[in-house]
Amino acid sequence: MNQQQYPPQQPGAGGPQQPYGQPPFAPPPPKKAGAGKVIGLGCLGLVGLFVLVALIGAVAGGGSGSNDSKGADTTKASGSTLKGDKAADGSGGSHKKVDSEPKADKKVVFKVWGTAPAGALGPLNITYGSDSDNRDGAFKNGKFEATLPLDDDAMYFNVTAQLQGSGDIHCSVTADGKTKKAHAAGDYNICMAQLSPGLLGGWH
Template identity: 60%
Template structure:
């Protein structure tokens, strides 16, 4: 007696895929039949650059508007601080010039507390009169101090010279000797004090001298 056994899939036929079996309605895997998903689109480089340039231009426009506003405000403030054209009076009561304030004009009056500089005393030497030239020449003149001796020239009937006062000098003198004839006078003046002398005829000498006194004055 022959018995028939059911055939197993591996004995005589290949097993079918579940999708190939009749009535299979299971979900399909993405890789088996559906197209793969598209990758996300990258933003265009040109659009990014265009947006960046537009932003920079807009930033400069905003800065320009802000600077113009500041400049306009400063101009308005400067216009408001104008100098008054009305004349004002100065310290001495006289009207000031138009457009100039009394405070801006310097005062011509010296300050009361400003000390005056004392002028340094000087020594003045003089010779005058008639002194014709002789065989040895014209009138012979010497002047100065005990430490400073100088020669002078008699011209047009007179001679005059000035030296600064030296506090260390012991005396100041002037000497004029005639040359055969004539009539002359001579003097030395220190700080308002004058010493005089006279000579006439022959070879006489006119000699005037101011000496320092014990108390500091000039005798």
């Protein structure tokens, strides 16, 4: 029978000797860390992050709410103060003064009066107005009168009346309490009255 041969022992080596020709046993592989622990720690980290964000949001919301309430209180207080000031001054909205008489629009008055027989060219020729508004007038029953709105930008207001061969007439123009008058008699003479604005205001 074949006998299994063993290699000679080394001096100083202790312990059992493995059979000759067979490799030694490999050491067991190291244990891996449990995957469950890693997942658990990751979940705890996410939960902690959400809790932290929620706390920050709550703190920020509480601060702004308190500021808004303070602003509202300040507004209310100022409103009451304003009302109190109005009451002290006696200037309530129900006591507003209303002008009972509206201001009358200012007018310019033009007049011609006297005797003016019609001539070969017709009756008395009358024109009146301003530098930007000229009109014709009719002489009836020995007089003529017309009015126009007072334009402060006008350079002048005037009235002219030309006789037609004979007659004796007077004319006038009145604006803002000022009056200018003129006179004409005989032939084809012209009666002309004119008002102009002054450098310091008013008409003359």
